[in-house]
Amino acid sequence: MIELIKKLPKAELHLHIEGSLEPELMFRLAQKNDIQIPYKDIDDVRRAYNFTNLQTFLDIYYAGANVLITQQDFYDLTWAYILKCVEDNVIHTEIFFDPQTHTERGVEFATVINGIKSALADAKAEYGISSCIIMCFLRHLSQDAAFETLEAAMAFKDDIVGVGLDSSELGNPPSKFTEVFRQAKDAGFKVVAHAGEEADFSYIYEALDVLRSDRIDHGVQAIHSEALMQRLKEEQMPLTVCPNSNIELKVFESYQNHNIKTLLDYGLNVSVNSDDPAYFKGYINQNFINLVENLPLTEDDIVTLVKNSFRASFIDDDLKQAYLARVDLALQ
Ligand code: HPA
Ligand SMILES: [Zn+2]
Secondary structure (H helix, E strand, O other): OHHHHHHOOEEEEEEEHHHHOOHHHHHHHHHHHOOOOOOOOHHHHHHHOOOOOHHHHHHHHHHHHOOOOOHHHHHHHHHHHHHHHHHHOEEEEEEEEOHHHHHOOOOOHHHHHHHHHHHHHHHHHHHOOEEEEEEEEEOOOOHHHHHHHHHHHHHHHHHOOEEEEEOOOOOOOHHHHHHHHHHHHHOOOEEEEEEOOOOOOHHHHHHHHOOOOOEEEEOHHHHHOHHHHHHHHHHOOOEEEOHHHHHHOOOOOOHHHOOHHHHHHHOOOEEEOOEOOOOOOOOHHHHHHHHHOOOOOOHHHHHHHHHHHHHOOOOOHHHHHHHHHHHHHHHO
């Protein structure tokens, strides 16, 4: 099973680039940029990665992102993630970035996106890895702040495929951002939103009906509504599930209790993703491995999860078919 996981080409659809900042790079950048971080060494950092819910993680994640200052920093961050993609056989990746985490500290929008973009161009040239960029609005901030971010993004419209919604979910429902998502969708951006990670399934309905979401990030709380499950199945609405994240943030008590197999058996379009791999103990293959070691997933289930990652991606249909054929080829 583990051999199968490793040999299958995959797409990753739910990856926060700031969440791929490994402690080693965090230390190097902190030193170079003369930024204080509250850790004395790498072991100390790893000890701090002990979360009780989403917010306890976010506090540490935003503090870590403070070390990112220059375009080269964002390049190095992205390039380090690309090397993990090579290792894990990820051939297409759709990465999130949080512009407000950086612009609030005085780092220019252009600095961030140009660093990410040039690493992704090199990933294509060097390894043939395709990618796209999704910009997330921080939901703990106001809709006005999201509008400012959307305006800044318009200068990079061709570099950004979609907009998303992340950060503190509870108390910040999708409907807080109705107008800015309407404008983004009308401007031609794809729409995704974190919904039903910690908050209840009503947030998933809002993401679908109010934001006109093309995918739901996480979405695991859908399980509590039969009507919603039926709808997600009928529409084949993708859920980008992140098992390690859900365990580390205590959304489920253990891998044995994770509902991904139930969602899959129901006929939903679920995929496996790493979310914030530097913080949640592993990249995409490790997420798959943790699942197969704890749940009765079959080889066919693994293939379905992997194919779903391509089906749910924002690439054009021809490339999608080509990638699905590569999965079949790897199975021969
Ligand atoms: O899992 C997450 N949920 C919400 N916001 C986030 N920002 C990074 N990771 C996450
Ligand atoms: Zn996420």
